[in-house]
Amino acid sequence: xxxxxxxxxxxxxxxxxxxxxxxxxxxxxxxxxxxxxxxxxxxxxxxxxxxxxxxxxxxxxxxxxxxxxxxxxxxxxxxxxxxxxxxxxxxxxxxxxxxxxxxxxxxxxxxxxxxxxxxxxxxxxxxxxxxxxxxxxxxxxxxxxxxxxx
Numbered sequence: 001x002x003x004x005x006x007x008x009x010x011x012x013x014x015x016x017x018x019x020x021x022x023x024x025x026x027x028x029x030x031x032x033x034x035x036x037x038x039x040x041x042x043x044x045x046x047x048x049x050x051x052x053x054x055x056x057x058x059x060x061x062x063x064x065x066x067x068x069x070x071x072x073x074x075x076x077x078x079x080x081x082x083x084x085x086x087x088x089x090x091x092x093x094x095x096x097x098x099x100x101x102x103x104x105x106x107x108x109x110x111x112x113x114x115x116x117x118x119x120x121x122x123x124x125x126x127x128x129x130x131x132x133x134x135x136x137x138x139x140x141x142x143x144x145x146x147x148x149x150x
Contacts, residue, residue: 038122042131049118050133056097057114058137064090064103064110065139079143080107111138 067085072078083105090112094101101114118131 034122035126038120038125042118042120042123042128045121046118046131046133049116049131050135053099053114053116053133053135054137055135056094056099056116056137057101057112057135058139060090060093060097060101060103060112060114061110061137061139063093064105064112065141068141077143079141081105081110081141083107086110109138109140111136 064086065081067082067089069078069080069082072080086105087103087110090103090105090110091101094103094112094114097114099114099116101112104111113134113136115132115134118133120128120131123129123131
């Protein structure tokens with residue numbers, strides 16, 4: 001009987017000494033798991049925001065590319081843009097989106113770069129509140145499109 005009591009007392013004493021040891025492993029592991037989940041979730045949101053920014057940039061560029069110089073086209077068949085009108089059309093489209101952008105126009109090409117801010121969900125816990133993504137699109141008028149891809 002005495003031997004059994006000694007063994008039980010020894011086990012209880014050892015259990016008390018091990019108490020709190022798991023915390024050393026759980027806390028860093030939990031932080032690492034939350035950070036990894038944040039990278040996955042917020043990284044996916046950032047990729048979706050980038051795709052949205054690219055779509056907005058491409059659509060704004062297409063809108064701007066509709067500003068054809070009809071007088072030049074009728075005179076000699078040249079296809080070129082009216083830069084001020086092309087810029088205004090692209091900027092008007094950008095104004096309808098929640099993001100900001102920059103428009104540049106040459107004789108025959110409208111290029112738009114859109115900058116979007118994506119709020120983070122989990123990375124905000126470590127102080128990273130937003131991610132900035134950009135997307136670029138360009139368009140130019142084409143003479144005589146008769147089939148897809150031509």
